[in-house]
Each structure stands twice: as C-alpha cells, then as structure tokens.
Amino acid sequence: MRSLSLFMTAIGVIFLSFQGRPLTEAKISSLPQPSLKGDVSVEEALARRRSIRSFSEEKLTTEEISQLLWAAQGITQRGTGFRTAPSAGALYPLEVYLVTEDGLFHYMSQGHRLERLEDSDLRNELAGAALGQRAVREAAVDFVVTAVYSRTTRKYGPRGERYVHIEVGHLGQNIHLQAVALGLGSLSVGAFSDEQVRRVLSLPKEEVPLYIIPVGHPK
Numbered sequence: 736m737r738s739l740s741l742f743m744t745a746i747g748v749i750f751l752s753f754q755g756r757p758l759t760e761a762k763i764s765s766l767p768q769p770s771l772k773g774d775v776s777v778e779e780a781l782a783r784r785r786s787i788r789s790f791s792e793e794k795l796t797t798e799e800i801s802q803l804l805w806a807a808q809g810i811t812q813r814g815t816g817f818r819t820a821p822s823a824g825a826l827y828p829l830e831v832y833l834v835t836e837d838g839l840f841h842y843m844s845q846g847h848r849l850e851r852l853e854d855s856d857l858r859n860e861l862a863g864a865a866l867g868q869r870a871v872r873e874a875a876v877d878f879v880v881t882a883v884y885s886r887t888t889r890k891y892g893p894r895g896e897r898y899v900h901i902e903v904g905h906l907g908q909n910i911h912l913q914a915v916a917l918g919l920g921s922l923s924v925g926a927f928s929d930e931q932v933r934r935v936l937s938l939p940k941e942e943v944p945l946y947i948i949p950v951g952h953p954k
C-alpha cells in the first residue's frame with residue numbers, strides 16, 4: 736500500500752514538473768488548446784477595439800499567447816487545413832513570429848506549436864527597426880507577420896500580391912479582436928524598416944515583413 740502511494744506521489748511530481756515547465760524551453764513546444772468560447776461577443780470586441788500604445792510590464796500567459804496565435808493562423812478544419820483567416824486559393828503565404836522577453840519564436844499552424852529560434856529578448860532591437868516606437872519595446876509580445884509572395888503569385892500572377900495584402904489585414908484584425916476579448920490591448924504597426932526587421936529576426940531571404948502587432952496589458 737505504502738509503495739503504491741509512493742509510486743502515485745512520484746507520478747504526481749513528474750506530472751506537476753512537466754506542467755510547470757515553461758513551454759518555451761523546448762526547441763518545439765506544443766501550445767495549450769485554444770478555447771472556442773469567450774465572454775465577449777464579436778460586436779463588443781469591435782466596439783471596444785482601440786489602438787493601445789502604452790503597456791504594463793505584466794507578461795501574457797501561455798494560454799493567452801496560444802489563443803492569439805490560433806486567432807491569427809490556427810487551423811480550424813482538419814483534413815483541408817483551412818485556418819481562422821481566409822487565404823486566396825488556401826495557399827497561406829503568411830508566417831507569424833513572436834518576439835517576447837523569452838526569445839524569438841515561429842508559429843507552426845500544423846499541430847499548433849511554437850518553434851524557438853532565439854533565446855534573447857529582441858524587443859528593443861525590433862523597436863529600433865520601427866522608428867523607436869515605444870509600444871513595440873513595451874508590449875509583452877510583438878507579433879511579426881511576414882509574407883512569402885511566391886506561394887500566391889505562382890498561381891495568381893502579379894494580382895497575388897494584392898491577395899497577400901488583403902490576407903495580412905484579416906490576420907491582423909483577428910489578433911486585434913482576440914486581444915480585446917482577452918482584456919488585452921494591441922496596436923497595428925506599419926512604420927518600420929523592412930531591412931532592419933529582416934536583420935533583427937534573421938528572416939529567410941524570401942520572407943518580407945509586412946506587419947508588427949504589439950500586444951500586452953494596457954497601462
């Protein structure tokens with residue numbers, strides 16, 4: 736009986752330490768399942784959304800980060816792989832990065848996972864690339880959205896560029912509305928140097944940064 740209870744305690748300790756481990760330590764980490772129910776209606780989120788440029792130091796929880804990433808590019812239909820945001824020809828030309836105190840991460844829609852790319856906090860450098868904007872430096876998390884245009888222009892020719900720009904707007908609004916629903920604030924940032932952002936994030940050559948979205952607790 737005593738050995739059974741020791742065994743159960745050991746299992747409990749292993750389980751708790753696994754639960755308590757920051758997801759971000761691993762090279763690839765699974766994110767918590769997103770919630771499909773919330774307390775804020777779409778109408779309320781639309782009415783309340785405002786650009787927030789000043790954030791407190793409070794970090795986001797892994798659940799909040801997971802929810803925001805899912806809103807941005809989460810897969811909502813198994814089999815087809817269709818996502819929260821529409822995409823011309825379902826070609827998905829956008830990539831989502833996360834810049835936080837804990838490092839730089841890349842979102843993998845497939846499997847709803849995060850890939851760790853860098854351990855250091857790049858928010859200061861990213862703010863430098865965005866004309867020193869304070870919101871980018873202060874936010875708990877900066878989402879950086881990039882595009883691989885060829886995924887879409889290969890099928891649609893030059894008009895594909897327009898489609899990619901429409902899509903990044905969908906993705907951005909999804910993040911903004913989800914942020915409001917979570918009681919968080921967000922900002923659209925378009926004023927930045929593509930080249931500097933590319934350098935700060937060490938982006939692959941074919942990726943063009945299109946959008947930065949700082950998210951955090953409003954001050």
Ligand SMILES: Cc1cc2nc3c(=O)[nH]c(=O)nc-3n(C[C@H](O)[C@H](O)[C@H](O)COP(=O)(O)O)c2cc1C
Nearest residue numbers: 784785786787788865868870922923924925926927
């Ligand atoms: C494409 C785009 C780029 C923007 N870039 C910036 C920016 O670099 N810095 C900033 O402070 N606000 C930026 N904004 C936010 C606008 O200033 C803001 O949306 C506008 O003032 C209306 O306020 P609201 O968002 O609270 O409705 C941008 C908005 C959009 C749509």
